[in-house]
Amino acid sequence: MDTNQIKAIIAKRVAMEFKDGNLVNLGIGLPTLVANYIPEGVEVTLQSENGFIGMGPAPEAGKEDPDLVNAGAQYVTVNPGAAFFDSSISFSIIRGGHLDFTVLGALQVDEKGNLANWMIPGKKVPGMGGAMDLVTGAKKVIVAMTHTAKGSIKIMKECNLPLTAKGQVDLIVTEMGVMEVTPKGLLLKEKNPQFTLEEIQKQTEARLIVAEDIKDMEI
Amino acid sequence: MDTNQIKAIIAKRVAMEFKDGNLVNLGIGLPTLVANYIPEGVEVTLQSENGFIGMGPAPEAGKEDPDLVNAGAQYVTVNPGAAFFDSSISFSIIRGGHLDFTVLGALQVDEKGNLANWMIPGKKVPGMGGAMDLVTGAKKVIVAMTHTAKGSIKIMKECNLPLTAKGQVDLIVTEMGVMEVTPKGLLLKEKNPQFTLEEIQKQTEARLIVAEDIKDMEI
Amino acid sequence: MNKLKTIQEALDMIKPGMTIMVGGFLGVGSPELLIDGLIQRGIGELTLIANDTSFPDVNYGKLVQNKLVKKVYTSHIGTNPESGFQMHSGEMEVILTPQGTLVEQIRAAGAGLGGVLTPTGIGTVVEENKQKIEVDGKFYIVEKPLKADVALLRGAKVDQKGNVYYNLAARNFNPLMAMAADLVIVEADEIVEVGQINANDVMTPHIFVDVVVKGDR
Amino acid sequence: MNKLKTIQEALDMIKPGMTIMVGGFLGVGSPELLIDGLIQRGIGELTLIANDTSFPDVNYGKLVQNKLVKKVYTSHIGTNPESGFQMHSGEMEVILTPQGTLVEQIRAAGAGLGGVLTPTGIGTVVEENKQKIEVDGKFYIVEKPLKADVALLRGAKVDQKGNVYYNLAARNFNPLMAMAADLVIVEADEIVEVGQINANDVMTPHIFVDVVVKGDR
Numbered sequence: 119m120d121t122n123q124i125k126a127i128i129a130k131r132v133a134m135e136f137k138d139g140n141l142v143n144l145g146i147g148l149p150t151l152v153a154n155y156i157p158e159g160v161e162v163t164l165q166s167e168n169g170f171i172g173m174g175p176a177p178e179a180g181k182e183d184p185d186l187v188n189a190g191a192q193y194v195t196v197n198p199g200a201a202f203f204d205s206s207i208s209f210s211i212i213r214g215g216h217l218d219f220t221v222l223g224a225l226q227v228d229e230k231g232n233l234a235n236w237m238i239p240g241k242k243v244p245g246m247g248g249a250m251d252l253v254t255g256a257k258k259v260i261v262a263m264t265h266t267a268k269g270s271i272k273i274m275k276e277c278n279l280p281l282t283a284k285g286q287v288d289l290i291v292t293e294m295g296v297m298e299v300t301p302k303g304l305l306l307k308e309k310n311p312q313f314t315l316e317e318i319q320k321q322t323e324a325r326l327i328v329a330e331d332i333k334d335m336e337i
Numbered sequence: 338m339d340t341n342q343i344k345a346i347i348a349k350r351v352a353m354e355f356k357d358g359n360l361v362n363l364g365i366g367l368p369t370l371v372a373n374y375i376p377e378g379v380e381v382t383l384q385s386e387n388g389f390i391g392m393g394p395a396p397e398a399g400k401e402d403p404d405l406v407n408a409g410a411q412y413v414t415v416n417p418g419a420a421f422f423d424s425s426i427s428f429s430i431i432r433g434g435h436l437d438f439t440v441l442g443a444l445q446v447d448e449k450g451n452l453a454n455w456m457i458p459g460k461k462v463p464g465m466g467g468a469m470d471l472v473t474g475a476k477k478v479i480v481a482m483t484h485t486a487k488g489s490i491k492i493m494k495e496c497n498l499p500l501t502a503k504g505q506v507d508l509i510v511t512e513m514g515v516m517e518v519t520p521k522g523l524l525l526k527e528k529n530p531q532f533t534l535e536e537i538q539k540q541t542e543a544r545l546i547v548a549e550d551i552k553d554m555e556i
Numbered sequence: 557m558n559k560l561k562t563i564q565e566a567l568d569m570i571k572p573g574m575t576i577m578v579g580g581f582l583g584v585g586s587p588e589l590l591i592d593g594l595i596q597r598g599i600g601e602l603t604l605i606a607n608d609t610s611f612p613d614v615n616y617g618k619l620v621q622n623k624l625v626k627k628v629y630t631s632h633i634g635t636n637p638e639s640g641f642q643m644h645s646g647e648m649e650v651i652l653t654p655q656g657t658l659v660e661q662i663r664a665a666g667a668g669l670g671g672v673l674t675p676t677g678i679g680t681v682v683e684e685n686k687q688k689i690e691v692d693g694k695f696y697i698v699e700k701p702l703k704a705d706v707a708l709l710r711g712a713k714v715d716q717k718g719n720v721y722y723n724l725a726a727r728n729f730n731p732l733m734a735m736a737a738d739l740v741i742v743e744a745d746e747i748v749e750v751g752q753i754n755a756n757d758v759m760t761p762h763i764f765v766d767v768v769v770k771g772d773r
Numbered sequence: 774m775n776k777l778k779t780i781q782e783a784l785d786m787i788k789p790g791m792t793i794m795v796g797g798f799l800g801v802g803s804p805e806l807l808i809d810g811l812i813q814r815g816i817g818e819l820t821l822i823a824n825d826t827s828f829p830d831v832n833y834g835k836l837v838q839n840k841l842v843k844k845v846y847t848s849h850i851g852t853n854p855e856s857g858f859q860m861h862s863g864e865m866e867v868i869l870t871p872q873g874t875l876v877e878q879i880r881a882a883g884a885g886l887g888g889v890l891t892p893t894g895i896g897t898v899v900e901e902n903k904q905k906i907e908v909d910g911k912f913y914i915v916e917k918p919l920k921a922d923v924a925l926l927r928g929a930k931v932d933q934k935g936n937v938y939y940n941l942a943a944r945n946f947n948p949l950m951a952m953a954a955d956l957v958i959v960e961a962d963e964i965v966e967v968g969q970i971n972a973n974d975v976m977t978p979h980i981f982v983d984v985v986v987k988g989d990r
Binding site: 167183186191213245247282 | 848860894
């Protein structure tokens with residue numbers, strides 16, 4: 119699979135989690151693609167943590183408004199019924215449990231639902247931005263990422279990078295499968311039929327519990 | 338002196354404290370009258386704690402707006418440049434030290450700057466409303482009241498009613514004089530020439546320190 | 557996602573014993589028809605969170621007058637003699653809180669904060685039995701978040717998605733309460749099409765609002 | 774009370790070593806002329822409070838690029854490589870704070886609160902060396918208020934009294950910072966007569982604003 123195929127599989131699968139009327143925050147990078155796969159008939163409101171809900175697609179060339187960007191500083195538009203607010207309201211929405219879903223990438227995630235995605239000590243310290251609040255406050259936290267990073271394992275027994283939040287992740291979606299964080303560990307609920315269980319486990323440090331009713335992932 | 342004369346003396350004297358550009362909150366009752374005596378050339382912005390600055394006088398009959406009232410539920414108007422906001426901003430202004438003056442009445446006030454004006458145990462418990470925040474947060478707290486309540490003493494060595502705030506009062510203005518709260522006690526800075534020092538002290542439980550340069554109060 | 561309901565449909569969602577927040581300041585900025593509906597149906601044993609208990613014959617003051625409130629969190633009861641009477645008789649429990657603290661407690665609940673650190677009330681009876689902490693040599697009371705089952709609000713203009721615009725001094729507690737209740741019902745002076753409220757001027761974003769009813773103004 | 778000043782008059786009020794807050798999110802909603810003026814004058818040794826350190830060539834990102842910042846409170850430095858470089862070399866101290874905490878710390882300073890009780894950062898390095906308290910069985914970090922000597926903001930419309938109206942996503946931290954600094958300077962895209970901003974739509978009331986300068990948009 120090429121990178122675009124991988125990303126499409128993941129984004130499409132994440133989008134299937136949303137219900138009509140949900141409020142969702144999509145992180146920068148791969149999670150942003152999820153917006154392209156929201157099923158017909160499901161109305162999802164997107165939040166941009168720099169201060170609005172009702173985010174729409176990128177504007178046509180020449181129609182950019184310098185005051186209307188997403189949290190990655192890219193030009194966007196808003197849909198009818200959008201609302202703008204200051205950063206304190208934006209993070210009241212996030213921390214106060216008003217977001218149905220936050221979708222983010224990860225450097226590491228583990229079987230206890232711990233997430234690390236904001237720094238690599240001594241190497242790269244971009245900062246947490248809004249990620250810690252998003253992961254702490256959203257009703258459901260979905261990690262959307264490639265299963266490994268150029269071969270190195272990201273789904274751990276226990277994260278060894280500094281955490282973004284402790285025990286907050288609910289679901290992990292990769293190109294190999296869909297894993298739910300349960301008190302017993304990671305429950306593999308769906309798998310990409312292109313991979314065997316053994317292949318998936320081999321790319322995963324945490325022991326995967328295979329769901330009795332495991333399904334094929336839609337790819 | 339009749340009651341109206343007394344109130345006018347107090348209100349007029351309080352108004353002399355304000356400087357151009359000050360933001361002021363006037364309590365219900367006597368303090369409200371202070372607005373009528375603000376000197377020519379001094380622009381004062383009045384805050385209403387139910388959610389705006391720029392409060393103006395009562396409207397003409399027939400021009401009342403049911404959504405535009407002061408904190409005592411009386412119809413008011415606003416001046417050009419007014420701004421409306423929610424209660425959290427209103428109390429951010431109050432608690433955050435953005436008010437230059439708050440002017441309130443008192444049941445009791447004492448030489449340490451303690452104030453009691455929100456309840457009489459077993460008799461009357463109206464509640465503190467915004468008074469505790471106002472007295473805690475304003476840069477300067479002025480108590481504006483008649484010197485005694487039908488003969489009973491209100492300026493105490495120590496308040497015996499439940500406090501509104503501890504040690505926050507800066508100035509006490511009555512029809513008898515102007516008293517500043519200092520670390521040494523109440524400094525009588527101005528007196529109404531209609532009263533002797535002995536007469537004023539007799540109506541005051543706290544010992545008054547007479548300022549060396551004591552002035553006559555303008556009446 | 558049709559949020560437009562009748563008053564009766566909205567009232568069906570409110571049960572005796574619930575905790576309700578009502579927007580308004582001495583009744584200004586409060587929903588009229590919803591309160592009258594609660595009284596007509598006699599929905600009682602309520603815990604009320606409101607800035608004050610208004611006047612005996614005005615808005616949520618009537619809930620107290622009709623003995624539908626068993627407990628109230630408020631900053632002021634002085635304008636409603638019935639509140640003082642029921643407090644002294646023990647019929648209604650009254651938790652008096654400084655106004656600026658009350659609004660922050662509601663905000664904290666909506667904002668996912670663990671409480672409020674306020675200097676207001678230090679050295680008074682308000683601090684009794686409460687946790688206090690020292691920050692940089694100054695003491696603050698830890699006041700807990702305050703949330704409700706239902707918030708009953710009034711907006712001047714509400715669009716069909718639920719975005720709200722308030723008018724003048726009728727705004728007060730309404731936008732804060734909109735964030736702090738499981739079910740948020742807004743009584744609208746006027747219901748408008750989506751887009752009629754400028755997105756930049758929305759005061760309560762639609763995601764906080766569950767139900768919109770038409771008021772009679 | 775004439776608040777209208779020239780850029781140069783406004784810059785005269787900003788001294789080396791001051792703590793400055795700058796509104797904006799990756800430079801969107803930030804004052805341009807004031808920042809360029811700081812750089813021209815070389816006003817350095819600044820402590821900067823801003824959501825991020827923007828990009829090397831955009832707005833307050835240029836303050837870092839020109840080595841005028843000795844310490845920064847921010848949530849994100851990843852878009853400005855110079856920030857990471859100066860952090861690692863020790864030239865600039867970087868206090869990384871979750872974005873929602875940073876905005877509440879600024880708000881707390883403006884609102885006279887003793888700090889913020891947030892669950893964000895519990896179980897991470899963010900909680901290290903900080904006071905934590907338990908409220909109803911859940912732990913929260915006590916984060917201190919954050920204030921500044923000067924706030925440099927950008928408004929879309931500012932009236933001659935200083936009332937501010939912000940535009941779209943350029944609002945962000947601006948209204949919070951307006952309450953949390955001793956001196957508040959707003960760079961206005963447009964300066965309008967009093968009354969041209971509807972009193973109900975004012976986003977920063979004029980009492981928070983000390984100086985208004987005209988931007989070049």
